[in-house]
Amino acid sequence: MKIFFRVQQRAYEITPESVSWPWLWKSLEEAKQGEIDRALEYIVDDELIEEIEAIEDLDERWETALEKAGLETGIKNGVSCFEDPEKLVDYFESRGGVDDEIAYVLIFKGRFVEVGEDGEDIAKFVEEVERVDWSDFKANIDMYIEKYVG
Known part of the structure; x- marks a missing residue:
């Protein structure tokens, strides 16, 4: 170590579970939503965009959007x-x-x-x-x- x-x-306090995200966003949730929005700009299939936007769970929506757009996270x-x-x-x-x-x-x-x-x-x-x-x-x-x- x-x-x-x-x-x-x-x-806020740092814990062993803490992660970092770009300073552009104020929270982890905001960072994930920002990455979702960026990923959706890369996807040209309107049906796929609607499917992603319909996913209620933020983590699942975030992971799916990045995967479908072929992007890596900045988190x-x-x-x-x-x-x-x-x-x-x-x-x-x-x-x-x-x-x-x-x-x-x-x-x-x-x-x-x-x-x-x-x-x-x-x-x-x-x-x-x-x-x-x-x-x-x-x-x-x-x-x-x-x-x-x-």
């Missing part, structure tokens, strides 16, 4: 994070930083899954190690590197 660093919104089986804390800081500073009122840095143990679309690591969360305010993390990055990276 490795140590990973993630900016985590205070509004990742793990959470976006960085093994390198400096890359986390660079990534978020290039996007305007992080508001301590909204989010914090979650340091956790996890298992690497893959590299995400923005070059970030995707890891399966296993266990929380520490929570740190962004401003403290950024100001003391060398200490966190020494403590967790070596």
Whole structure:
């Protein structure tokens, strides 16, 4: 198991079942519906579109739409994070930083899954190690590197 660093919104907790989706959407359900809408744009058979739209269960509708359109999901089986804390800081500073009122840095143990679309690591969360305010993390990055990276 490795140590990973993630900016985590205070509004919800990460669990081992957590997944990541593109920032365009605010929830997993919204991400799945967005992917359904995108998939339907690739399908030319009106009857098939109607069949997919008639599926009541969101997960089944999502899986069917992606399969019929021949698309892969952007939803990742793990959470976006960085093994390198400096890359986390660079990534978020290039996007305007992080508001301590909204989010914090979650340091956790996890298992690497893959590299995400923005070059970030995707890891399966296993266990929380520490929570740190962004401003403290950024100001003391060398200490966190020494403590967790070596």
